[in-house]
Amino acid sequence: MVDHYSKKELIFKKILFLSGFFIIALLFTIFLTLIVSSFPSIKAFGLGFLSGKVWDPVFSQYGCFPFLLGTLITAGLALFLSFFFSLSISILIGEYLKKGTLPFLLKGLIDLLAGIPSVIYGFWGLFFLVPIVQKIEVFLGITPYGVSILTASLVLSIMIIPYSASIGREVIGLVPSEIKEAGYSLGATRYEVIRKVILPYAKGGLSAGFLLSLGRALGETMAVTMVIGNSALLPKNIFSPGNTMASVIANEITEATGKLYLSSLIEIGLVLFFLTTIVNIMGNYIVGRVKC
Amino acid sequence: MKILLLLALLLAACNPRKIELQGAGASFPYPLYSKMFEEYYKEFNVGINYQAIGSGGGIRQLLAKTVDFGASDVFMSDKELKESPNILHIPICLGAVVITYNLPGNPKIKLTPDVIADIFLGKIKKWNDKRIKEINPDIALPNKDIIVIRRSDASGTTFIFTDYLSKISKDWEKNIGKGSMVNWKIGLGGKGNAGVTSLIKQTNGAIGYIELTYAMEQNLPYAVIKNKKGNFIEPCISSVSLAGDIEIPDDTRTSIVDTDNPFGYSISGFTWILVYKEQGEEKKGKELAKLLWWMTHKGQEYTKPLHYASLPTLVVKKAEVIISLISYNGRPLLKKGANF
Numbered sequence: 001m002v003d004h005y006s007k008k009e010l011i012f013k014k015i016l017f018l019s020g021f022f023i024i025a026l027l028f029t030i031f032l033t034l035i036v037s038s039f040p041s042i043k044a045f046g047l048g049f050l051s052g053k054v055w056d057p058v059f060s061q062y063g064c065f066p067f068l069l070g071t072l073i074t075a076g077l078a079l080f081l082s083f084f085f086s087l088s089i090s091i092l093i094g095e096y097l098k099k100g101t102l103p104f105l106l107k108g109l110i111d112l113l114a115g116i117p118s119v120i121y122g123f124w125g126l127f128f129l130v131p132i133v134q135k136i137e138v139f140l141g142i143t144p145y146g147v148s149i150l151t152a153s154l155v156l157s158i159m160i161i162p163y164s165a166s167i168g169r170e171v172i173g174l175v176p177s178e179i180k181e182a183g184y185s186l187g188a189t190r191y192e193v194i195r196k197v198i199l200p201y202a203k204g205g206l207s208a209g210f211l212l213s214l215g216r217a218l219g220e221t222m223a224v225t226m227v228i229g230n231s232a233l234l235p236k237n238i239f240s241p242g243n244t245m246a247s248v249i250a251n252e253i254t255e256a257t258g259k260l261y262l263s264s265l266i267e268i269g270l271v272l273f274f275l276t277t278i279v280n281i282m283g284n285y286i287v288g289r290v291k292c
Numbered sequence: 293m294k295i296l297l298l299l300a301l302l303l304a305a306c307n308p309r310k311i312e313l314q315g316a317g318a319s320f321p322y323p324l325y326s327k328m329f330e331e332y333y334k335e336f337n338v339g340i341n342y343q344a345i346g347s348g349g350g351i352r353q354l355l356a357k358t359v360d361f362g363a364s365d366v367f368m369s370d371k372e373l374k375e376s377p378n379i380l381h382i383p384i385c386l387g388a389v390v391i392t393y394n395l396p397g398n399p400k401i402k403l404t405p406d407v408i409a410d411i412f413l414g415k416i417k418k419w420n421d422k423r424i425k426e427i428n429p430d431i432a433l434p435n436k437d438i439i440v441i442r443r444s445d446a447s448g449t450t451f452i453f454t455d456y457l458s459k460i461s462k463d464w465e466k467n468i469g470k471g472s473m474v475n476w477k478i479g480l481g482g483k484g485n486a487g488v489t490s491l492i493k494q495t496n497g498a499i500g501y502i503e504l505t506y507a508m509e510q511n512l513p514y515a516v517i518k519n520k521k522g523n524f525i526e527p528c529i530s531s532v533s534l535a536g537d538i539e540i541p542d543d544t545r546t547s548i549v550d551t552d553n554p555f556g557y558s559i560s561g562f563t564w565i566l567v568y569k570e571q572g573e574e575k576k577g578k579e580l581a582k583l584l585w586w587m588t589h590k591g592q593e594y595t596k597p598l599h600y601a602s603l604p605t606l607v608v609k610k611a612e613v614i615i616s617l618i619s620y621n622g623r624p625l626l627k628k629g630a631n632f
Contacts, residue, residue, distance in 0.1 A: 057446070058469035126487075130494055143437055146495060147480055230444030230481025241480050247444075251483065254346030255446035255472040257372075 031273065038267035040259050049267060055232040057252070062264035064271060066234050070242035071275070073149055074224065075217035077238070078156035079210060086161050086213070090168025090206070091194060098173070107169070114162035122226035125155040130227065133239075142239055147229040150238040155223050160213035167212065171205030172198060204287045211283035215276055221246040245272045311579050316343040317350020317363030320387055320448050320503060321563045324600045325363070328591045336586075338579055347448050348472065354379070354566055360580055362566040365448025366472060367545040378569045380614050382584050383544045383562040385592075386601035388504040388532040389453045390514035390559070394492050395419065398513040399431045402524055405550075405558070408517070409461035411438055411499060413468075414478040419497060427518075434497070441491045441500030444481025446473035452561040453501045456549040501559075504532065505599040521554040528557075532601035535560035544610055560601070567618060574620040581618045581626045588615070 035042075041049065045062060052063015089110065097103035130146035133154075137144040175198050183193040199206070229241020230251065245268045256262045315325075322344040329340040345353070347364035354362030355376055367381055391403060407423050410416045416423060420433045443450045451472040458465040468474050482488035485506040492498040492512075504527050507514050516524045525531050535556030540546045550558050565584060571577025588603060588611045595602040603611065618625050 054475065056475035057473045058471040058475065061475075126490055126494075134495070143439065144495070145439065145480055147491065225444060225483055226487060230483075231479070232475060233477075243444075243481075251445040251481075252473050255348035255448075257348040257351060257366075257472075 034266060034270040034273060038263050038270050041263040041267040044260060045264075049264070050271065053234060055248075057256075057261050060258070060260055062260070062267075064245065064248075064264075064268050066232055067243050067245045067248050067268065068271065068275075070149065070228070070235060071218060071244040071246070071272070073235070073238070073242070074152045074156055074228070074244055075214055077149070077153035078160060078217045079214050081153060081157035082161050082164065082213065083210070085157075086164040086168055086209070087206070089161070089165045090172050090209075091198075093165075094169040094172025094175075095194060095198065107166075110162045110165050113158070114166070118159065118220060118223040119226075121155050121159055122223040125151060125223060125227040129154055137239060140239075145229060145239070145241060147227050147241055148239045149228065149235055149242045152224045152228040152242075152244075153238070155227055156217045156220060159220065159223060160216050163213035163216055164206075164209040167209030168202075168206050171202040171209070174205075175201045208283065208287045211279065211287075214283075215279060218276055218279065219246050219272065220244075221250045225250060245269075245275075310337075310339070311576060312339040312341060313361065313576065313580055313583065314341050314359045315350075315361040315363060315565070316345050316353045316359045317361075317566075318347045318365045318448055318563055319344040320365050320505075321363065321385060321600065323505070324385060324595060324598050327594050327598060328587055331594065332583060332586060332591070336582075338583065340583065346446070347451075348446070351566065354568075357572075360567070360576060363564065364566060365561060365563045366451050367562075367564060368566070380567055380569050380617060381543060381545050381564040382567065382588065382611050382614055383536075383564050383603055383607055384587055385595050385603060386532050386536050386548075386560055386562055387448075387452070388527050388535075388557055388560040388601065389449055389456075389501050390504050390507045390512075390527045391499065391501050391517070392489075392492060392507055392512045392514045393499040394496055395513075396434060396496075399428075400513065401431060401515050402427045402518070403515045404518045405460035409457055409464050412440060412442075412457060412479075413461075413463060414440070436497035439495050439498045440476075440479030441488050441495070441498050442476055442479050442481055443488060443501075444483050446471075447484075448472060448561075448563070449485070449501065449503055450474065452549060452559060455547050455561070456559045459547075459550045504529075508599045517558050519554070519556060519558045520550050520552060523554055525555065525557045527559075529596060529599060529601040531555060531557040532560045533604055536562060536601075536607055537604035540607065540610070542610055542613065544607065544614065562607075569617055569619065570622070571618060571620045571625065574625070577618060577620050578625045581615055584615050584618075585612075585626060588612070 041062065045052065049063055050068065051065050053065050054061045054063050055066065093103050093106055129151050133148060133151050134144040134146040179201065180193055180197055183197040224244050225247035228243060228247060230243050230247065231241040232243060235242040249265050249268055253265050256265055325342050329342060333339055347366050350362035350364050351368060353359045368379065373379060391408065404427055407416065407427065417438060419436045419438055425433060451470065454470040454474050458470040480491060482491040485502045488500045488502050489510060489512065492500050514527060516526050519525050534553050535548050535551040538548065538551055538553050544562065548560055548562065551560065567580060588608055592602045616624055616626055
């Protein structure tokens with residue numbers, strides 16, 4: 001009998017290890033494929049690929065700096081724009097509206113936002129946001145392109161709200177009532193409790209949520225490519241058209257003929273891979289430090 | 293489970309040695325090809341599975357031998373063919389790129405090659421520039437910025453358009469060149485014909501290029517363009533067919549932009565199906581050759597309703613010779629002149 005059970009345990013444990021190992025192996029092989037496939041481009045341009053400002057498939061000149069910059073600006077700006085919304089929603093659902101239909105409805109709607117396909121966001125941006133941005137540009141006296149880094153960031157900021165908000169509301173809901181009550185018993189107002197008790201306690205989880213949404217913003221392709229203007233020139237300001245790494249890959253990989261062209265596109269994928277890894281490592285570090 | 297297996301076996305038994313051809317490539321002729329393949333299936337019971345993954349992808353898949361035929365709007369260069377000889381190009385139909393715009397009232401404007409080049413180079417910046425006014429004396433052109441809209445995704449449409457610009461403008465050829473993706477100095481990119489069209493519709497003073505078929509379906513305005521012989525030509529399927537009605541090389545790998553035909557529309561091009569000259573399987577190869585023969589002959593009747601330009605007779609004759617080269621073990625698979 002005992003033997004039989006321990007055998008089951010062993011098999012169970014083996015399955016767990018195997019799945020864990022499978023994920024590691026998968027990630028490693030993806031990484032390996034990216035490196036091998038981008039080798040011709042790495043050999044041809046070296047580190048200049050990162051700082052190169054010209055992307056010219058006709059004359060085989062490839063540098064991804066404008067796209068790297070575009071990715072960082074759009075994702076960063078989107079995170080900034082969504083920050084206050086996500087935080088407010090998290091506090092509202094996690095602290096103010098704990099029971100009843102309203103928070104239920106709100107939660108459902110936010111989760112729904114995460115489920116909308118990105119091409120729908122893209123179309124919404126193209127048909128709703130672009131004319132608004134054009135009006136702003138006419139008002140400011142600049143050429144009314146409508147599609148720009150700003151438009152892309154606005155679309156992205158809405159797309160990433162559900163990721164940070166749903167994690168945020170969970171961690172805020174998890175703050176033990178004892179410490180909140182301790183705050184109130186010392187005479188603190190609700191605002192003060194949120195500001196000085198809840199937020200510091202939930203900081204780690206909140207940051208994790210924002211990092212997750214940042215990762216989403218870095219890799220978003222379809223919605224961005226529809227509203228960013230897809231220009232390989234360095235953006236002058238947030239009203240300029242730009243491009244992101246994911247969007248360039250999606251736009252050009254289908255027709256990329258020639259070894260160097262294809263491998264340069266794959267190298268952009270490799271750079272994006274590194275970028276998300278760095279963001280994740282940084283995130284884990286921040287979350288870990290805040291928790292301690 | 294057993295019933296399912298049995299059913300599968302039965303189904304398999306019903307279609308003994310059914311042949312299915314696999315193809316992949318250009319998205320531009322996709323609507324035409326799917327219509328042709330559907331009709332071909334009805335007539336000959338040969339299924340053809342075509343994936344519109346783009347011209348570059350089509351060539352890659354053919355080289356990797358994962359498909360029986362590739363399709364491309366861009367012919368393989370001499371250098372590419374040197375690396376992988378034994379590939380034939382069979383022209384199937386012609387397509388064209390038109391210049392569309394968003395102006396008050398959308399009048400029919402006329403454009404000349406040098407004006408087009410300078411607009412897309414960013415040298416002509418306003419709609420009421422005197423060079424545009426000179427060719428369109430009857431149209432009230434607004435004092436508005438010209439906003440150039442182009443494709444953001446690499447495409448055969450961009451190739452034909454930049455091929456044309458490189459041919460008519462030294463400046464363009466030297467600084468930008470031709471390709472399915474080029475380093476644009478100005479303008480905004482929209483994804484696909486649909487992306488370009490919606491940007492143009494939303495932006496006053498926009499100008500851009502899209503496929504003729506798409507412009508006709510969407511009822512968009514497009515410019516009349518002066519060709520090499522000095523005639524202003526309205527893009528339509530007959531003027532596009534005429535563009536290909538010129539002396540071309542026997543392997544049909546040629547660009548016909550800026551055509552010599554006095555009534556041809558300047559920004560036109562062939563689209564090809566690419567196959568191996570020496571086929572790996574006799575039966576499959578034979579079906580493929582038959583299909584290509586059908587597409588260049590009887591299949592041509594499906595071009596017009598879908599706004600594609602049919603092959604000129606001269607080109608069909610060249611295609612016949614190329615199809616008769618398809619062989620297995622060195623023996624041609626279709627007897628010459630054999631009409632089936």
